[in-house]
Amino acid sequence: MGYLVTLLTIICIYTMLTAAMDLILGYAGLFSFVHAALCGIGAYSAAFVMLKLGWGLVPATLAAFAVTAAVAQATAAVTVRLDEHYFILGTFCVANVILSIFENWTDVTNGTSGLYGIPVASLFGWTIAPGLPFLGFCAVLTAAVLFVKWRLVSAPLGITLQATREDEIVAWVLGNNVRQVRTVIFVIGATITALAGVLLACFLRYLDPTSFDFSFTILIWAALFVGGSVGTLGTIVGPAILVLFPEALRFVGLSGPHVANVQQALYGLLLILLMMFRPQGFFGHHSVR
Amino acid sequence: MSELAQLVLNGLTNGAVYALMAVGFAIVFNATHVFHLAHGAVLTFAAYCFYLLVAVAGLGLLLAVPITVALAALFGCLIELGIYAPLRARGAGSAGLMIASLGFLALCQNVYAIIFSTDVLTIRSGGLAIFRLGALTVTSLHIADAVVAVIVFLALQAFLTRSRHGRAIRALADNPQLAPVIGIETRRTYVLVMAIGSALASVAAVLLTWDLGVQPTMGFLIVFFSAVAVAIGGHGYLPGALVGAFAFGVLQQLATWQLDSRWQGGVTFAAVLVFLALRPQGLFGARLNVRKA
Amino acid sequence: MPILEVKSLDLSFGGLRVLQQVSFAVEARSITSLVGPNGAGKTSVFNVISRLLRPSAGEVWFDGERIDALRADEVARRGIGRMFQDPRIFAGMTVLENALSGARLRANHPWHALVRDRRTRREWREAEERVSGILDELGLGGKRGERAESLSFAEQRFLSFARCLAGEPRLLLLDEPTVGLDARSIDWLIARMRHLVAARDITVVLVEHNMDVVLTISDRVHLLVQGEVVASGSAAEIRQHAKMIEAYLGDRYVAADS
Numbered sequence: 101m102g103y104l105v106t107l108l109t110i111i112c113i114y115t116m117l118t119a120a121m122d123l124i125l126g127y128a129g130l131f132s133f134v135h136a137a138l139c140g141i142g143a144y145s146a147a148f149v150m151l152k153l154g155w156g157l158v159p160a161t162l163a164a165f166a167v168t169a170a171v172a173q174a175t176a177a178v179t180v181r182l183d184e185h186y187f188i189l190g191t192f193c194v195a196n197v198i199l200s201i202f203e204n205w206t207d208v209t210n211g212t213s214g215l216y217g218i219p220v221a222s223l224f225g226w227t228i229a230p231g232l233p234f235l236g237f238c239a240v241l242t243a244a245v246l247f248v249k250w251r252l253v254s255a256p257l258g259i260t261l262q263a264t265r266e267d268e269i270v271a272w273v274l275g276n277n278v279r280q281v282r283t284v285i286f287v288i289g290a291t292i293t294a295l296a297g298v299l300l301a302c303f304l305r306y307l308d309p310t311s312f313d314f315s316f317t318i319l320i321w322a323a324l325f326v327g328g329s330v331g332t333l334g335t336i337v338g339p340a341i342l343v344l345f346p347e348a349l350r351f352v353g354l355s356g357p358h359v360a361n362v363q364q365a366l367y368g369l370l371l372i373l374l375m376m377f378r379p380q381g382f383f384g385h386h387s388v389r
Numbered sequence: 390m391s392e393l394a395q396l397v398l399n400g401l402t403n404g405a406v407y408a409l410m411a412v413g414f415a416i417v418f419n420a421t422h423v424f425h426l427a428h429g430a431v432l433t434f435a436a437y438c439f440y441l442l443v444a445v446a447g448l449g450l451l452l453a454v455p456i457t458v459a460l461a462a463l464f465g466c467l468i469e470l471g472i473y474a475p476l477r478a479r480g481a482g483s484a485g486l487m488i489a490s491l492g493f494l495a496l497c498q499n500v501y502a503i504i505f506s507t508d509v510l511t512i513r514s515g516g517l518a519i520f521r522l523g524a525l526t527v528t529s530l531h532i533a534d535a536v537v538a539v540i541v542f543l544a545l546q547a548f549l550t551r552s553r554h555g556r557a558i559r560a561l562a563d564n565p566q567l568a569p570v571i572g573i574e575t576r577r578t579y580v581l582v583m584a585i586g587s588a589l590a591s592v593a594a595v596l597l598t599w600d601l602g603v604q605p606t607m608g609f610l611i612v613f614f615s616a617v618a619v620a621i622g623g624h625g626y627l628p629g630a631l632v633g634a635f636a637f638g639v640l641q642q643l644a645t646w647q648l649d650s651r652w653q654g655g656v657t658f659a660a661v662l663v664f665l666a667l668r669p670q671g672l673f674g675a676r677l678n679v680r681k682a
Numbered sequence: 683m684p685i686l687e688v689k690s691l692d693l694s695f696g697g698l699r700v701l702q703q704v705s706f707a708v709e710a711r712s713i714t715s716l717v718g719p720n721g722a723g724k725t726s727v728f729n730v731i732s733r734l735l736r737p738s739a740g741e742v743w744f745d746g747e748r749i750d751a752l753r754a755d756e757v758a759r760r761g762i763g764r765m766f767q768d769p770r771i772f773a774g775m776t777v778l779e780n781a782l783s784g785a786r787l788r789a790n791h792p793w794h795a796l797v798r799d800r801r802t803r804r805e806w807r808e809a810e811e812r813v814s815g816i817l818d819e820l821g822l823g824g825k826r827g828e829r830a831e832s833l834s835f836a837e838q839r840f841l842s843f844a845r846c847l848a849g850e851p852r853l854l855l856l857d858e859p860t861v862g863l864d865a866r867s868i869d870w871l872i873a874r875m876r877h878l879v880a881a882r883d884i885t886v887v888l889v890e891h892n893m894d895v896v897l898t899i900s901d902r903v904h905l906l907v908q909g910e911v912v913a914s915g916s917a918a919e920i921r922q923h924a925k926m927i928e929a930y931l932g933d934r935y936v937a938a939d940s
Contacts (some may be wrong), residue, residue: 131484178666184484185424189620190665192613193658200655248796254808256787257795259775263783266772273732275758275786275849284792314609318495325488358503365499371492375485376476386774387485 105235107343109303112238113296114339118323119249120292125321126329126386127253129265132168134175134191135320138290139200140312141168142297144202144209147218147307152208157223157302164294171198172290176283186237195314202309214308221302230303238299250332252288261285262330262386315364322367325374328384337383340376342367391524396642402531404638405538406593408631411615411622412545413589415630418619419562420582424487427468428615430497431587435461435594436603437501442514458591465587468493469580494609501605511602530600541592542631545585549627558582562625617661623674632668632672637661683746685710685885686731686853691740693726693909700726701909708853708902711879713886715896717920718906724889725767728855729907732764733757744853747870761797763851767858771845773831778810780830781817784848785809809848816844820874836867838914847878854878854886860895862898868892872899893921904917 117139125128145167146160153159171194179190202209209215221228221237228237253261264271264278271278301307326333327338346363381389410432417425438460442453472493476486518529549555557578561568569575597607615630618637622629637657644656684707693701701723708714716724729735731742733754740752749757758764763784771780787805794802817823820840825833830841839859846854856875860868872895878884890896896903896917903920905913913923 129484131487182665183485185616185741186620186624186665186669188424189613189616190486190662193617193662193665196658197655197662200652200658204649204651204655251796251898252792254795255779256782256809257790257792258783259779259783260790262775265644265770266774267770268768269734270770270772271783272734272754273758273764274784274845275755276790277753288792315495318491321488321491351595361499361502365503367495368492368495368497368499372472372489372496374473375481375489375492376479379481379485 102231105231107347109235109238111336112235112242112342113235113299113303114320114323114343115203115242115336116245116299116371117293117320117325118335118339119297120289121320121324122329122335123249123252123261123285123292124289125144125324126384127258127261127265128281129184129262130286131178132191132244132289133187133188133314133317134195134198135293136312136314136316137195138168138172138293139297139300139316140202140307141171141198142294142310142317143301143307143312144215144297145150145294145358146298147215147301148208149211150301151215151217156225157228157298161295161298164298165291168290168294168297169287172283173283176286180279180282180286195317199309199313209307209309212309214306216306218301218305218307220305228302234303238303241295241299245295246332246335248275248292249335252285253330287354315367318364318371319367322370322374325371325379325381325384328381330386331381331384334381334383338381393643393646395525396646398525400529400639400642401635402638403641404635405534407618407638408538408597408634409541409589409593409596410611411618411630411634412542412627413586413593414612414615415619415622415627416558416589417586419625419627420558421473421561421579422483422565423473424483424488424616425488425490425583425586426487426616427472427493427497428590429610429612431461431465431468431608432495432590432594432597432611433497433585433603433605433608434464435499435535435591436598436607437505439595439598440510440512440603444510448516454595459597461587461591461594462584465583465590466580468581468587471584473583474576484549486611498605500611502603505603505605507605509602509604512598517669528648530596533599534596534625537592537596541589545589548585554578554581558585565609566663566668619671621661621664621671623671626671626673629671629673636672683710684708685745687741687743688727688731688886689741689743691727691730691742693723693730693735694737699909701730704740704906704909704911706904706914707910708885708887710885711883712901713875713879713888713899715888715890715900715903715917716906717890717893717896717903718912721908722906723909724906725857726909728764728857728887728889731757731855732762750916758849761852763846763849763854765842765846765854765856765859767861769835769842771830771833771841773829777817777822777830777833777841778814778826781813781822781844781848782809784845785813786849804809809823813844813848816847819871828882836863839863839867840871843874851925852884854884856886857889858891859888860890860892868895874887875899897921 117135121135124132139360142164145164149155149160149163175191175194179187182190203211220230221234228234260276260281263274264276264281268278323338323342325335326341374381407440414425417423417428425512435457439457442448472489473486476489518538520527551560557573558569558581560573561575561578581645614637615634618633619630620633621636622631622633640660641653641657644653644660648656686708689705691701691704716727718724726735730737733752737750744760744762749760753931787809790902809884814823814826817826820843822837822840822844830838833841859871861870875886876899879886900917903915903917904911905920905923913920
């Protein structure tokens with residue numbers, strides 16, 4: 101039972117990350133490679149506030165939002181002008197800088213030794229116990245995120261976002277400041293990612309820089325493309341599949357030192373197969389073309 | 390000052406290796422418009438081939454290098470025929486191709502890790518021969534990097550300007566719609582381009598493996614370094630990729646000057662970002678701000 | 683006072699002089715045509731007005747305001763609508779969504795998308811009605827829910843026209859709107875243009891190769907050759923002039939698109 105609760109909690113958090121990725125990549129067409137790093141910023145910021153300052157969840161979350169949004173704003177300012185391929189590179193560079201900070205700013209992050217002993221989430225003095233209560237808490241927040249996403253992507257903003265993705269020049273000529281639209285949606289997506297990071301910090305009670313490297317971003321991409329971009333059901337189904345599938349593997353007895361590599365190899369293979377045979381994912385409305 | 394000069398020298402010789410990768414990446418990108426991240430998988434493949442041929446099979450360099458290059462070229466052709474061409478046939482655009490390419494990179498990287506483990510496998514057990522040039526320390530590898538790079542790029546230049554296939558590649562890069570009209574077989578040229586790009590990657594792989602050894606993640610890092618080099622040089626301009634690679638190599642080394650070396654990665658990429666912010670079109674690229682309807 | 687004034691525009695691309703001292707004025711509620719051989723720079727004039735390109739010299743004035751230093755979206759929001767040579771509709775979206783993408787609304791702002799107050803919702807409803815009306819007028823009403831890529835070429839043309847109109851422009855820049863259309867569609871389009879000018883107070887500037895259309899509809903015509911305005915006048919006057927040039931210089935004019 102506790103195992104199922106753990107899985108569902110992870111699915112909630114990943115759903116949040118996938119929802120943010122859908123906003124940024126699915127709707128706005130921005131191939132962000134800095135997603136995992138932004139999640140890490142949210143996680144480490146919250147952990148710092150809770151562990152080193154001893155404050156509760158609300159200030160931790162606000163701190164996470166503030167720092168991540170600032171970084172996202174700066175990132176967008178540099179990269180949004182670049183075309184799609186160079187956007188990937190720009191975000192890759194930013195991600196590297198952030199990862200370097202995670203590893204080396206040991207006063208705050210404890211570097212590669214890892215940050216242990218993050219306190220249990222406490223909201224206004226009430227402790228949210230790990231296990232079922234925390235799952236409930238995550239589920240509520242995930243539902244809120246999905247609601248926010250739904251509001252943002254229904255017409256007409258959703259139409260505008262997709263227009264900037266489909267044909268940037270036409271979008272300009274229709275009266276949209278494409279740069280500003282992209283920046284705003286990128287920052288919003290980053291804020292949602294930060295929230296997921298906060299929950300991760302509270303859930304794992306331990307952080308280390310390697311959790312937020314590029315294989316994590318690739319995982320979220322895979323979750324997005326499996327579920328399908330531009331759609332609500334897909335943002336839940338994708339992560340669910342990606343979380344449950346490795347567990348199914350473990351059930352079948354596939355374990356050992358190479359489990360992580362097998363998983364990640366399969367994610368890579370999944371991306372290839374998806375592009376080849378089902379670019380719109382299982383429930384998406386838009387094929388990444 | 391001599392410390393600075395040494396760093397620049399190291400940077401230039403690293404840059405030579407990056408340049409081999411970057412030019413390979415740029416050739417593929419310019420001609421086929423695929424953001425060929427799987428280029429990194431080719432690098433690692435070539436590196437492991439070289440390792441197996443030299444350290445396990447005991448072949449000498451004279452045999453191992455050509456075999457590695459040939460195998461890498463073949464690997465590149467298989468990627469084109471097995472992944473990119475079928476995707477194009479199904480209507481995939483540049484985004485879909487890039488994602489599949491990234492997927493292949495992730496797949497290969499982890500397969501290598503499963504087969505060979507994540508340890509670094511080295512070839513040479515001893516140090517390198519060292520020469521002193523004034524205050525500078527020059528290793529045999531420095532010289533090898535430089536010499537190999539010069540030879541390879543001169544050969545490439547000759548190929549692209551003089552041979553019929555080379556001109557076909559340039560035509561395809563300059564004007565993709567017009568090329569078939571004047572009789573250039575696009576699909577075959579794509580395969581050729583991939584073969585050449587992969588061959589270049591394999592040369593880089595040989596040099597890197599001799600220097601540092603091989604590990605599963607090397608391709609990922611270096612392919613992104615080469616993409617960054619192309620961005621620095623400017624989109625669509627082959628010599629720009631070369632210059633960008635050397636610039637990146639030197640930048641990486643300078644990032645350790647008077648700074649704690651553990652910040653090398655962060656400082657390097659922060660500098661790249663500042664550069665891209667100020668000059669998004671790269672050193673030689675056409676102005677990106679000019680948007681044409 | 684003319685609604686649009688272009689003054690001494692110069693434009694160069696990598697050594698190639700695309701526009702040289704291009705000047706002309708467009709009166710409000712008129713239909714003006716830009717004609718000339720391929721490569722003459724007609725589309726480039728539009729690109730400069732829409733601010734997709736920056737001229738090396740010259741000024742563009744719209745409704746008494748200088749616009750050549752504004753951003754492309756700012757120019758569009760001041761009421762200049764643009765149609766391209768290719769329909770450039772958004773393939774994956776429905777016909778209605780495509781048309782709606784041209785409307786500029788409060789709800790486009792993320793805050794208003796989240797918190798939908800009454801004003802936002804009302805504006806959105808009105809836009810939907812208005813845009814549906816435009817689609818009906820252009821004969822696309824029945825295909826509202828279909829994916830835009832399933833439309834025929836002519837229908838896609840009309841859709842991009844509808845998208846343009848959804849923004850309630852005061853000036854329309856139409857780049858070869860009749861290319862690829864059959865005679866009936868062309869007649870229809872001409873009738874719509876006339877109606878727009880008369881009933882909705884819109885000014886139209888066309889780039890056109892079809893001289894019949896130009897003769898039928900234009901109040902004024904400007905002839906562009908190799909980046910310069912060579913002649914301006916009524917449609918009949920320019921036709922004479924164009925024939926002379928064609929006869930003199932022949933077909934050497936088929937150059938790359940501007």
